[in-house]
Amino acid sequence: MAPPIDKRSLPSRRLAIVTGGAGFIGAAISSRLADAFGRVVAFDNLHPQIHPDHTPSDGFDPRVELFEADVTDPAAWDRLLAGGGPDVVVHLAAETGTGQSLTESTRHTTVNVVGTSTMLDALHRNDAIPGRIVLASSRAVYGEGAWRRTSGEGAGELFYPGMRPARMFEAGQWDFPGAEPVAMNGATLERHPASVYGVTKSAQEDLLRLWGDAFGADVAILRLQNVYGPGQTPSNPYTGIMSLFCRLARAGQAIPLYEDGQVRRDFVIIDDVAEAILAVVGAANVPPTPVDIGSGRYTTIAEAARIIADVYGAPEPVVTGRWRHGDVRHAWADPEPALRQLGFTAEVPPEVGLPRLAAWIDGQTPD
Numbered sequence: 001m002a003p004p005i006d007k008r009s010l011p012s013r014r015l016a017i018v019t020g021g022a023g024f025i026g027a028a029i030s031s032r033l034a035d036a037f038g039r040v041v042a043f044d045n046l047h048p049q050i051h052p053d054h055t056p057s058d059g060f061d062p063r064v065e066l067f068e069a070d071v072t073d074p075a076a077w078d079r080l081l082a083g084g085g086p087d088v089v090v091h092l093a094a095e096t097g098t099g100q101s102l103t104e105s106t107r108h109t110t111v112n113v114v115g116t117s118t119m120l121d122a123l124h125r126n127d128a129i130p131g132r133i134v135l136a137s138s139r140a141v142y143g144e145g146a147w148r149r150t151s152g153e154g155a156g157e158l159f160y161p162g163m164r165p166a167r168m169f170e171a172g173q174w175d176f177p178g179a180e181p182v183a184m185n186g187a188t189l190e191r192h193p194a195s196v197y198g199v200t201k202s203a204q205e206d207l208l209r210l211w212g213d214a215f216g217a218d219v220a221i222l223r224l225q226n227v228y229g230p231g232q233t234p235s236n237p238y239t240g241i242m243s244l245f246c247r248l249a250r251a252g253q254a255i256p257l258y259e260d261g262q263v264r265r266d267f268v269i270i271d272d273v274a275e276a277i278l279a280v281v282g283a284a285n286v287p288p289t290p291v292d293i294g295s296g297r298y299t300t301i302a303e304a305a306r307i308i309a310d311v312y313g314a315p316e317p318v319v320t321g322r323w324r325h326g327d328v329r330h331a332w333a334d335p336e337p338a339l340r341q342l343g344f345t346a347e348v349p350p351e352v353g354l355p356r357l358a359a360w361i362d363g364q365t366p367d
C-alpha cells in the first residue's frame, strides 16, 4: 500500500492534466486526483476503439473535466493551456495495441511519439512548464528482457536474448536453454523493445527525460506490467487478455493456452496501479530511474486461466502449443524499487483481483 498522498503538498488551486484521462487507467487516476487537486482535466479524444459508445470509461468522476481533443493537435493544447498551466501532467494517452502496432505503426508512432512531443512543445510555447510529469510507460520497453545463464561458460552472467526466433517456437523450445529469466528492474536492466508499441513507449521515456532535464520539470517514469480490472474496455480486442479469458470462460469454453501455458505475467489490478501513480505524484522527490509497477510476483498464464475458469465453472484450460511470433516469454516486475522509492506495494493478488474483474464483466454484459 502506498503512503497516503500528502495533500498539504497539493494546494487546492492546483491543476492536474491527465492525458488519456477517460481511459481505463485514466478514469481511475483522474478520479483519485480530483480528491487532491482543485481542477483535474482529462485530455482525451475518446478513441472509438476504446470508447465505442463515445463515453469515458467506467468510474470516470463527474468532478473531472473532459477536454475532448487529440494529443497530436497543437491548437487544442493551446486552447487548454490558455487558461493556465498545469502543476502536474499524468501522460497516459496512447495507442496501446502491441500486435496491432506492427501493421499500424504510423498510427502508434504518431499518437505516442508525436503526441508526446506536441504536448511538450505546447507546454513550452505557452510558458506552462509543469512541476512534474508522470509517464505510464510499459514493460514492453524490455521486450524479451534479461536472462541469466545458469550453466556452462559464463554461468551467472546476464544477457539479452532478443526476440525468440521461429525455429525455437517450431521446436517447442519455449525458454532459452541453460538460462533463467530475470525480474524487470528499470534501475539495472537495459531496454530492448520487441514491438513498435514498445519502441514508442521507450521513445516517450527519452523525450520526457530529455525535456524535463532541459526545462526543470520533474519526470517520473512508471513501467506498468499487465494492468487489469473493472473498467477495462471489454470491447477492445487488442488488449486485456484477462477480459478475453473471462468472456471465453463465461461462455462455457475451455480457455486456450499458448505455448506450454507457463508464460509468466505480472497481473496488477487497476486500484494498485492508481495508488502507485498517486504515490509518485505526491512524492517529495521523483525516482531517478524508471520504476516497475506490478503485483509483487508473477503468475503463469495457466494459473490465471484456472482462476478464471473456476469462477465460471468452465472446463479446464487447454494447452494448445500454439504461439505468436513476437510474444514475450516472461515478464514480471522486481517489486523492491517501488517499495523503497515510493513506499508502494501491491495490495491485491490475482486470485482476489481476477474474480473482481469477472464480476464486473458479468455486470456489464448480463445474460
Ligand SMILES: NC(=O)c1ccc[n+]([C@@H]2O[C@H](COP(=O)([O-])OP(=O)(O)OC[C@H]3O[C@@H](n4cnc5c(N)ncnc54)[C@H](O)[C@@H]3O)[C@@H](O)[C@H]2O)c1
Residues within 6 Å of the ligand: 019, 020, 021, 022, 023, 024, 025, 026, 043, 044, 045, 046, 047, 048, 050, 051, 069, 070, 071, 072, 091, 092, 093, 094, 095, 096, 111, 115, 136, 137, 138, 139, 201, 223, 224, 225, 226, 227, 228, 233
Ligand atoms: N493497461 C495496461 O496493461 C498498460 C500496461 C503498461 C502501460 N500502459 C500504459 O498506460 C496508458 C493508459 O493505458 P490504458 O490501459 O488506460 O489504455 P486505454 O486505451 O484504456 O486508455 C488510453 C486513453 O487514451 C485515449 N487516447 C488514445 N489516443 C488518443 C489521442 N490521440 N489523443 C487523446 N487521447 C487519446 C483513449 O481514448 C483512451 O481513453 C498508456 O499509455 C499505456 O501505454 C497500460
